[in-house]
Amino acid sequence: MAKSGKRLEELVEELAAPHAAALGLELVGVELVKEGAYRYLRVYIDKEGGVGFDDCEALSRVVDAQLDEILPNPPYDFFEVSSPGLDRPLKREADFARYVGHKVVVTTYAPVDGQKSFVGELQGLVDGRVTLTLTEGKGRGQTIALDRKQVASARLYVEF
Incomplete structure (x- = not known):
């Protein structure tokens, strides 16, 4: 937990938004996330036309400076700002609305019809x-409706 009692991710989201x-x-x-022996705090950003290095750097500078002030002993080893990638996750209602008509891959926690x-x-x-x-x-060809609580992840589908 972060100082305020909020989860670290929530605190950073409120700070970075x-x-x-x-x-x-x-x-x-x-x-x-923990990868190997290290913990990474990652902030994902996007914009129309995609994000570049300068966008990531600009946000990283301001957020990292504020995190240094409020978390003198951070519970992570590395702080990163990046794009969500081509297979962007869909998490918020706005994400689902924005990508209507796009091809997606949805995984569920438990099997649905096998x-x-x-x-x-x-x-x-x-x-x-x-x-x-x-x-x-x-x-x-069939249309299915999955309860949001069943959905472990939803991402844009990338075709190569």
Whole structure:
């Protein structure tokens, strides 16, 4: 837990969001992950046309300086700011609305009709249900609705 009793990710999101907005960036998310022996605090940003190194550096400078002030002994080893990548995660309602019509991959915590991974065209998030028309695999062409609580992750699908 961070000083205020909030989870570190929530604290960083509240801290970074106004700075990201002032720089014309969208704050996509914040995560604290352990990779090997190290803990990484990552802030993901985006903007129309994509983010560049200068965008990441600008936000990193201001947020890192503030984190140094409020967390003298941070619970992470490295702080990074980056784009969410081509396979951007869809987490907020606004993400689902923005990417209606795009191909996505949705994974569930437990199997639904014998499978946990679904690839299809996103129809939207309505009444707490992620709706997509399957474009691959079992049920191709069918439209399914998965309860948001069943969804472990939803990401843009990347085709090579």
